[in-house]
Amino acid sequence: MSAYLQAMSISKTFDDVVAVNDVSLMVDEGKSLVLLGPSGCGKTTLLRIIAGLELPDDGRVVVARDVLTGPDLHVPPELRRIGMVFQDWALFPHMDVARNVAFGLTKDEVKSGRVDEALGMVGLAGYGNRYPDELSGGQAQRVALARALAPRPRVMLFDEPFSNLDSELRAQVRIEVSTLLREVGMTSIYVTHDQEEAFLLGDAVAVMRDGRLLQNGTPSEIYSNPATPWVATFVGEANLVVGEAHNGLIATALGALPLSTLVRGTCKAVVRPEHLMVEDGSAGTITAVDFFGHDSSYRVAVDDATYLVRVAAAPRFRPGDKVSISYAGPEVVAFPETAA
Amino acid sequence: MRVGSKAPERSPSAAGLSRRLAWSGALVAAIGLIFLFPLGFLLWETVALGDDLWGTLLSRRAMVPLAKSLLIATTTAVACAVLGTTLAVLVARTNLPGRRVLRVVLALPLAIPSFVGATALLAAFGPGALITALPRPEGFWGALVVLTLLSYPYVYLPVLSRLRSTAPSLEEAARQLGSTPRRTLLRIVMPQLRSAIAAGTLLVLLYGLSDFGAVSLMRYDTITRAIFSSRLFDRATSLTLGLLLAVLALVVVAAERAIVSRRREISTVGRRQPVYGLGRLRGPAAVLVVVVLGAALVTPIAVFVVWILRGSATIGSEFAGFGDGLGFLVSPVVNSILASVAAGIGAAAIVLPVALAEVRRRTLLADASAVAVTSVFALPGLVVALAVVFWAIQAPAPLAGLYQSFPLLILGYVLHFGAQSLRSSQAAIAAIPEQIDAAARTLGVGPRRRLLELDLPLMAPGLIAGAGLVMLSTLKELPATLLLAPIGFQTLATKTWGAAEDGFYAEVGATALVLVALSALLTWLLVLRPELSR
Numbered sequence: 001m002s003a004y005l006q007a008m009s010i011s012k013t014f015d016d017v018v019a020v021n022d023v024s025l026m027v028d029e030g031k032s033l034v035l036l037g038p039s040g041c042g043k044t045t046l047l048r049i050i051a052g053l054e055l056p057d058d059g060r061v062v063v064a065r066d067v068l069t070g071p072d073l074h075v076p077p078e079l080r081r082i083g084m085v086f087q088d089w090a091l092f093p094h095m096d097v098a099r100n101v102a103f104g105l106t107k108d109e110v111k112s113g114r115v116d117e118a119l120g121m122v123g124l125a126g127y128g129n130r131y132p133d134e135l136s137g138g139q140a141q142r143v144a145l146a147r148a149l150a151p152r153p154r155v156m157l158f159d160e161p162f163s164n165l166d167s168e169l170r171a172q173v174r175i176e177v178s179t180l181l182r183e184v185g186m187t188s189i190y191v192t193h194d195q196e197e198a199f200l201l202g203d204a205v206a207v208m209r210d211g212r213l214l215q216n217g218t219p220s221e222i223y224s225n226p227a228t229p230w231v232a233t234f235v236g237e238a239n240l241v242v243g244e245a246h247n248g249l250i251a252t253a254l255g256a257l258p259l260s261t262l263v264r265g266t267c268k269a270v271v272r273p274e275h276l277m278v279e280d281g282s283a284g285t286i287t288a289v290d291f292f293g294h295d296s297s298y299r300v301a302v303d304d305a306t307y308l309v310r311v312a313a314a315p316r317f318r319p320g321d322k323v324s325i326s327y328a329g330p331e332v333v334a335f336p337e338t339a340a
Numbered sequence: 341m342r343v344g345s346k347a348p349e350r351s352p353s354a355a356g357l358s359r360r361l362a363w364s365g366a367l368v369a370a371i372g373l374i375f376l377f378p379l380g381f382l383l384w385e386t387v388a389l390g391d392d393l394w395g396t397l398l399s400r401r402a403m404v405p406l407a408k409s410l411l412i413a414t415t416t417a418v419a420c421a422v423l424g425t426t427l428a429v430l431v432a433r434t435n436l437p438g439r440r441v442l443r444v445v446l447a448l449p450l451a452i453p454s455f456v457g458a459t460a461l462l463a464a465f466g467p468g469a470l471i472t473a474l475p476r477p478e479g480f481w482g483a484l485v486v487l488t489l490l491s492y493p494y495v496y497l498p499v500l501s502r503l504r505s506t507a508p509s510l511e512e513a514a515r516q517l518g519s520t521p522r523r524t525l526l527r528i529v530m531p532q533l534r535s536a537i538a539a540g541t542l543l544v545l546l547y548g549l550s551d552f553g554a555v556s557l558m559r560y561d562t563i564t565r566a567i568f569s570s571r572l573f574d575r576a577t578s579l580t581l582g583l584l585l586a587v588l589a590l591v592v593v594a595a596e597r598a599i600v601s602r603r604r605e606i607s608t609v610g611r612r613q614p615v616y617g618l619g620r621l622r623g624p625a626a627v628l629v630v631v632v633l634g635a636a637l638v639t640p641i642a643v644f645v646v647w648i649l650r651g652s653a654t655i656g657s658e659f660a661g662f663g664d665g666l667g668f669l670v671s672p673v674v675n676s677i678l679a680s681v682a683a684g685i686g687a688a689a690i691v692l693p694v695a696l697a698e699v700r701r702r703t704l705l706a707d708a709s710a711v712a713v714t715s716v717f718a719l720p721g722l723v724v725a726l727a728v729v730f731w732a733i734q735a736p737a738p739l740a741g742l743y744q745s746f747p748l749l750i751l752g753y754v755l756h757f758g759a760q761s762l763r764s765s766q767a768a769i770a771a772i773p774e775q776i777d778a779a780a781r782t783l784g785v786g787p788r789r790r791l792l793e794l795d796l797p798l799m800a801p802g803l804i805a806g807a808g809l810v811m812l813s814t815l816k817e818l819p820a821t822l823l824l825a826p827i828g829f830q831t832l833a834t835k836t837w838g839a840a841e842d843g844f845y846a847e848v849g850a851t852a853l854v855l856v857a858l859s860a861l862l863t864w865l866l867v868l869r870p871e872l873s874r
Contacts, residue, residue, distance in 0.1 A: 051512075051516060052515075053512050053515070053516075076515070076521075077512070077515040077516050078515045078516070078517075078518045078519055078520055079518070080516075081518075082516060083516060083517075084512070084513065084516040086509040086512070086513055087509070088507060088509055089509075090507060090509035090510045090512065090513040092510060092513075092514075092528060092531075093510075093532070094531040094532065094534070103514065103517050103519070103527075104516075104517025104518050104519070144513075147513075147517065148513075148516070148517070151517060151518060
């Protein structure tokens, strides 16, 4: 069975800049996908192509077997039944909340009480006659969600929807949003540059850089099995440890680590800081200590390399202390030394 | 900062500047009082008329011009609202051919004063004009055509600017919710233009009420014409109507302020706004633009050029034409430039203390003075000049000599246009980051060097722009110049006016063309370039 939403071989060039370079993605019905990447990686352009707001140079967009974008075919955005929540929420400033939500509905749908229903879903029942400039950021964001959900779209798109909220509110709202969308079984695509947000929201995460899709997988796959060294460091802290790979092991300054990939020769292994431990010893020296409350990190110099170590406790050592460092984690991923 | 001072100053530099410029509360208050003077004097004199006031106000000689003023101003405002908005939407958001160039060109009628536009119409049609077969354009319709074609930019520019700053995501959201392009344009884009259209329309209403040149040349007897013609022999009528017009103007400006402050709109900069296809309307839309530009820009200039050519052909002859060549142009050009530069510098200098006090100290007194300065700008130039003239005629001995003198003329301009300089100066001062002054202080730099090496150089572009705007207004001002200029002191405006009234169209062509050229240059530099590059 083919996926509910397919964006196949999408390419888009602006003037001389390749914004999206032959990217293919699929999302199953009711699942969520997050497009993750630094700014300018093409994730927003890809989202706007799916929405029908941009025309790709090449590629197809298919939703529920309907071809929306294809060779010589472009269904205008208003006929796609794809909902979208914008970064600035795009609430119509001259309409109250109820009229905003009713904008995408037919007269019959409005009569049947769909506006109140949608506002109720986002917990804003009774806010219908407020104006957008009378709403807090969190409320505006929920109205934008209610407005997009009200016409029962087939797919929902989110363009950095939480980036305008302060961090405390952001954490709360994004959980509410993803819970609601899962409850109604909505197929969704989010765009974000925030790795933590991506892992939280996505059933799958697609990592993009410079217009290319680097990796597409579940959050844990991407974290533990990154496709490139760049992905490894973009989705979390990583020590890239150089060593000689042989027979499923890589010999490093931290000892011989078990490998999950088939590589040989000089390689660099991705070692997550939380998989390293420090104890009293003599091999290395603590150069920096940072305490974050829920955990702490050390910088440990061993020979001429420095390693980042994260421990789930208050710091025991101080800069200058002599320690030994060891690995206590799963099999590691390694790349040829020249890989980027 | 001084230890123990109760109210902390917003910017520490205020203290330093105050010592250098010796501007104090008293200075700011004095400036405010000077700007309050025209309206105050008018009010005082009119109230002193006693019973005459009400008799005049309710008489036919007040009511009929009032009705005509309101009629021409409201019809012009409505016509400009429709035309200005249509043109702005066409060049900003549709696939109209040549829209990038047209965006600028369509604002250019701003550079043509209304009496020059009316003059062109007179020089084109009627007895003694280019096309003698057609009757002389006159009355309500003549005035309406001239005022509409030259005033629509007051709606066009704010609407265009608004169209270019709306958030594209609003329109994209509407499309995503199933709205067609046409419905999006009507229900999402147009409502966002409301306050821009309303504010622009009220500005046109104000100019319609204040206009003297076009209605006079079209012989349409509005309040301004009644004031002008009665000022010498019927002081009561002139004063009463002047006050009435002043009150009307202030009401319109207050309404405009209220609209601008109650906006419910969001703006963004960055991504390009969507463009809507005109479809079958593309042809008619292009025709509309061509007709407007042809009538408002090309025709007047062509008429003037034709008359200059005719005049040149008759150099040396005693009748029509240039008689002694183009020498007659020299003194109006010199006088216009002289008066404009003096007014520009004078205005910039006199409002600077108010601007500094308002931005840096935010005292009530400074705000009040700024309101006084701004209110004079709202008054019609004719009313300001009327107050100044009536005061000078009856001023005590040493001041009486001011009547019909160059300094009094400049005072009139400065009073009337000071607000333009004030606004630019305020923006220039506000744009100087407060940390700059703090940084200079921590480097041990004293108040004198901070003023000379930091504040003034940083403010200079804004101050010059403000002075330039005053120059532009002075150049185009007709009624105040007619009332206040010394005898024999002719500017490009008064020379054009006089020659048009007498039917000397060759002279009109020359002075009007020079006037339009100077005005277009300043309009481009000071108004259009900053406005369109935003």
